[in-house]
Amino acid sequence: MNSTFHGLETAKRALFAQQNGLYTTGNNIANANTLGYTRQRVNFAATEGWPPASMNRSQFAGQLGTGVSAESIHRVREFYLDVQYRAENAKVGYYASNASAMAKLEDILNETGKDPVGLARVLNDFRDSWQELSTNPENDGVREVVIQRGHAVADTFQHLYNTIQFYRQDLGKQVDGDVDKINSLLRGIDDLNRQIAQMEPHGYLPNNLYDERDRLVDELSGYMAIEVEKIPGESNGNAKAIAEGIYVIRVNGIEIVNKDRYLELQVDRQDGYVANVSFGGVPVEFEDLPLGKMKSLIENYGYDDGKGTYPELLAKLDSLADEFAANVNGAHAKGFKKDGQQGGNLFIEGAGAAGIKMLDQIEPDDLAPSLTIDGSGDGKNARNVAESIQGVMSEYERMIGRIGVEAQFANQQRKSAATLKTAVEENRLSVGTVSLDEEMMDMIKFQHAYNAAARTITVIDEMLDKIVNGMGVGGR
Template sequence: MRSTFQGLETSLRALHAQQAALQTTGQNVANANTAGYTRQRANLQATSPYPSGGMNSPQIAGTIGTGVEASSIERIRDQYLDAQYRSGEAQVGYADMESSILKTVEAIMNDQEGTGLSGAMDEFWSSLQDLSINPNDEGIKTVVREKAVSLTDTFHYLNSALTTAQKDLQAEVDGAKDDINSIAAQIADLNQKIGELEPSGYLPNDLYDQRDLLVDKLSSYMDIKVECTSSGSGANRAAAGIYTIKVAGNSEALVQGNIANKVETVSNGSELEIQVNGTTVSPTGSFQSLIHNFGTDQSIYKTTIDQLDQLALTLATEFNNIHGNGYKQDGEKGSDFFMFSSENASSTITLSDDIMKSTDNIAVGADGNKKSDGGNAAKLAELLNPNVGNGTIRSAYSEIIGEIGVKVQNANRLKENSENVRDLLSTKRDSVSSVSLDEEMTNMIKFQHAYNAAARSMTVMDEMLDRIINNMGVVGR
């Protein structure tokens, strides 16, 4: 037979369950603006009815409910949306780093105000034009030499600035590597704590949120794959389990249980590689962009320096050829105007000792028998003529600048597209996992009314029991 006091117990269970739901709603409201917080839900479940099935169970018309309980308080997450968002975050990390590095190169090579290499070539060309008109003017010869020095200094500056900017990435590579390893260690530590709590039936939601926030941060450095495994047979069905984190496209685990394998950067002789536990990996993300632009031959810095070297080599070689076929004021053949190393011309190009010693060694004339001949100076000027089309030194430099500009535009476009996709995925994920104050206020009212109704039900049961205890079986009243 059902207990006389069962009604009180049923009402009490209802009070406890609705109170748990209200407290969960209050927790959601309190953390509406907390970074990484996932909204929680109290799962209400009917308790076992009376009587339970069995040979000795009483024969009654049907089972009678015994109330409700909050079986668990779980986070509302969608693992599929999490995986999509993290993949999108890796794409944004890569595109953002590429865009930032390319903008640095563009700023170094900036020629818009005429202060860069094109401005130096224009001034050198203009001085040669003047010299072709006034071949015996010592002042103009001095200007030609000074403008040539300015041109070589500009080559030196660009080479040095690009080399320094690339070397500065070393600190960013080391910082990113340390950050990745620190995050991995923190995730492994949280796995340890979660693994100790879950088998006892607990749902450490705050630890889950801390871990997922770290995984999101890690995904900006590299594209990762998250696998979940159960922490034991005693775990609640809503338990998130233990994370194993692998670099996307690779089987090597960065984090496995409470063990974190370190990310290392290793040189293979000519280039840097990313390795996890001794295995080379190639993840998308900001870390891959840093490695690509710091330690590979395809780096935008290395490519641009190589182009500058080729430009300086071509300029110096062709200029020397023309200059060597001309004649100095004394009628002798011209010598080399520039000195350089063929392997790194942009950093080594200088004026020859003869030119630095005396401007009389500039081969101005095309005919050794004419005293006022500026024909060779005109040929030298033509080599740097900005008004001549393809095939000149200027057009070659314009191609370098144009190529950098196109790369910057493409990188900005990729960054914008990646951010749009990531933001869309973030919105979809937030629609599932983030706190909606409107929804929480609605739930609060719903649970409050349910709590009030349960309290009223308990009052009714109390009045009924009072009637039985105090007013039944009293004879003579």
């Protein structure tokens, strides 16, 4: 025979369960604008019916319901969407960093826009001045223009080299700063793993810790492509089946985070280049660096004794400066000055883009535009000097063209990756973000259920009052 107070217990359970629903809804509303928060839902489950299966059970047509319980409060989140988002986030981190580095190079070289004033224009002006000198070899004013434009070429080479080197050093500082940031994220994830591992065996679902851990993992994925695996907690204890367990994070098969420890990223530099990359002493080859912002920074900064976008560009500038000086000096040396002496060097050779300069003692009369020894001023050698510059100009234009194509490709890849990331992020937000309209509907639903449970208690109370105070008084 069921208890007289069976209905009260059923209604009481309903009260507590709907109350939990209301509190969870309120928490969702409170965190609607909290970064990284995932909406939560209460798992309601009907409690075991009465009577239970037993040998001496009461005979009923069927089991009588005993109410409801809030089994758990879980996050509404899809792990597969997290995997997709982190993969696209790594691509965005890589290509966005590449696009930024290439944009800086384009700004430094200044060969685009309506009024480009980069090295190409300065070389062209220098060549034009020699062509002008070929038609006016005796004009001191034209000779002075040649000298000033020669200084301008050397100054531009030096400016480009020093500016690119400055930005390369800035990339090195970014590498160091991001290494610290990555290690801080790994340390935070490891700490959260430990806290979660301590709480889950007691039957708790630490949703706030889950959210914070996922936020850190999302941020980490922008620096490097990672693989995340959920590992259930220890079998002992009272951990729920839906508990998420700890995260094991791998990079190229290396477990950088597991249940026992995390491995710090180490980036060693030598002679101005990245020499080694490792996680806790486990080396990673440069070719196997995971896609992400860190790989882009290292590739642009330079590694392995001169490989990389910026170092290779600096080496190319050195080569162009040396070729320019050698070509101009060689052509000029074949000509003759006004006094009949053979022309000498105009530029320092072999000093690279950082060291190239026009010789300080060069005066207008030191120029040798003629091919005749009597210095009659035929201007033919001036044309030869002008033609000697053309090869460097063509090579420089090809270099600028390659940089432009690479910059365009980096921007296209960045936009493509950003579009895919946005699409995945929208799908993820549609699942896990808080919708105030939906929460208000749930609030009304739980409120009505709570009121109905309270009304049930009132009705049962009236029934019991009738039994206690209204029965057994006949015949008094």
